[in-house]
Amino acid sequence: MLTNRQLQILQVIVDDFVASAQPVGSRQISKKDWITFSPATIRNEMSDLEELGFIEKTHTSSGRVPSEKGYRFYVDHLLQPASMSEREIGLFQSIFQNHLAEKEQVIRESANILSDLTTYTTILLGPNVGKHRVKRFQIVPLTDQTAVAIIVTDTGHVENRTITLPQGFNPSDIEKVINILNDRLAGVSLLELQRKLELETFNVLRQHIKTADSFIQSLRTIASFENEGKLYFGGKTNMFNQPEFHDLNKVRALMEMMERESQVISLFHPEDTGIHIRIGSENNHLAVDDLSVITATYSIGKDQEGSIAIIGPTRMDYQRAVTLLDVMRSGLSRTLSKKVNDGL
């Protein structure tokens, strides 16, 4: 167990290093006026802290820098909630007060504000559409051979796909198909849709429509949409401000990672609904090896869920980031849920 004095020193090291990005030396620590012991004592303690793995030197005679273990300890034991400034509260309100009509707009704006306030990069994962339920099928013919198939969900989400119609498919056939689909599939979640189509609905279609088979293939395509929610980025270029990203290769690795949707999604951990901090290699992801990712989930209504992530250097202001993320999370949940209840 760490002594009280060691805790104090570790805290100063993390705080100072977070603020300055410079290794922290014993003299610098001793200057804090609530630190009552001398640099020499601090050096001894730091030596111990280093042995315990909480801090490291960048070279033999440098000041100390928190290790991953040090950050981990810090966020687990030393982190206290921060307060927000007037200005910050105002900015949050600006998105959570009514006037933004569209849900998507609120989410987009949230990502921007959160990245502005933290100076880190933020990613919002929109609600997964898998749980949405089919409200209505619609097929709108375009030409003799083509039509647009549309699925509207109970949440107001719309999926659409252009499909080809079989030779000789006439309006009454379309009518029939629409009726069958709406009869059979209303209320089915998008996740179940594919299975339900294959196991039940296609058979019914075959019974009623001569040319069902070639049509079924088209329908398959519309049931196979992206399952994951949409990604919204804020402050993609914020990382350029961080001194640790003055290295071209790091910037590059990060940018490339952000271009790959699947990799970005793997940063989220939706199993866990609380606020979750992954430090450096805890992310199991080379490109974010010296980055920390803080995630949280927000909810819309009772069964839609999305996630928020703040990505910053491991030398990140965890206190501030966690506070802002938490406010954003609850604000978003409240605002978007309200929109749903108001029926928007």
Place this chain on the structure above:
Amino acid sequence: MLTNRQLQILQVIVDDFVASAQPVGSRQISKKDWITFSPATIRNEMSDLEELGFIEKTHTSSGRVPSEKGYRFYVDHLLQPASMSEREIGLFQSIFQNHLAEKEQVIRESANILSDLTTYTTILLGPNVGKHRVKRFQIVPLTDQTAVAIIVTDTGHVENRTITLPQGFNPSDIEKVINILNDRLAGVSLLELQRKLELETFNVLRQHIKTADSFIQSLRTIASFENEGKLYFGGKTNMFNQPEFHDLNKVRALMEMMERESQVISLFHPEDTGIHIRIGSENNHLAVDDLSVITATYSIGKDQEGSIAIIGPTRMDYQRAVTLLDVMRSGLSRTLSKKVNDGL
């Protein structure tokens, strides 16, 4: 007017500098076996070319580098079409041969392949939806107070928006509205839609529906969608490979520019349908001050149009880029138009 010898020298300077990113010296030029005169002669000619503004020195005793004027002259007078390798042709075919069903997928894939082949960044601007014509209106009620309004165009494009319904709006009202809208607006282009609604349709609605006014406001929102086509990027991080982008600030400026949709769109020049090259400051855009942008338009069917841009350093392989862009442009036009004619 430039002498033949000067033309030869300018060509070598551009070609060599494009290939190596190093200033080109007189000795290096004289080594080309089709160059028959000595380094000293070349030095004299270079001195003249410099005076004329086609090339510049990076410092007093360095080799020469093409100036913007030099590049301009090069692309205007010295550029010849290049041939493509087997591999390149194959890659193009892989996207233009059938199997990619969705137009959007073809476009997305095109951006990627073009950026892979050029090693530059490419941007595809999807067709502007303004010319699409309304095929069908649809309103799907979600709750008592909300519904999804959907517009399907003759091209299969779908716009949708969640709207609020007035108190006491019943299914027969919705039916009536749908009929009125479809009667009045079928065939109207999306560009005209807003005006048409305001000037004619709203009045008709008011005559038939008691609570039309509060409903009209909702309809306004759906008619006000993005007018510009969607942007698809390829190889956003390719610029990291270019030696001129080893400078953090340049990378940063470029990345930030690409995050701003309006700035990206301003790089296109859709007035002109040919292939268009803007070199460095010709772009009138600080962030791309030492970049060149090559644009072209492709067409889908008879009145949809989109644009393609290749963005690279001014020291860019114009010959190759122009060739690839041209092939891509015609291939895309052909492929997407075919999809339209096939009714897809």
Place this chain on the structure above:
DNA sequence: TGTTAGCACTCGTTAATCAAGAGTGCTAAT
């Protein structure tokens, strides 16, 4: 026994110096 002052030592950073190499411009010879 825990704390602290003092000091030698290490290492990174910066600036200064130097040599090598590439390229030019000019002059004089062809």
Place this chain on the structure above:
DNA sequence: ATTAGCACTCTTGATTAACGAGTGCTAACA
């Protein structure tokens, strides 16, 4: 008109030296 020769310029990379920040250790101190 062309070219060989040469002095001069400027960049690049390596080497060196001075400086400063910080440590670890020892010995003195409370």
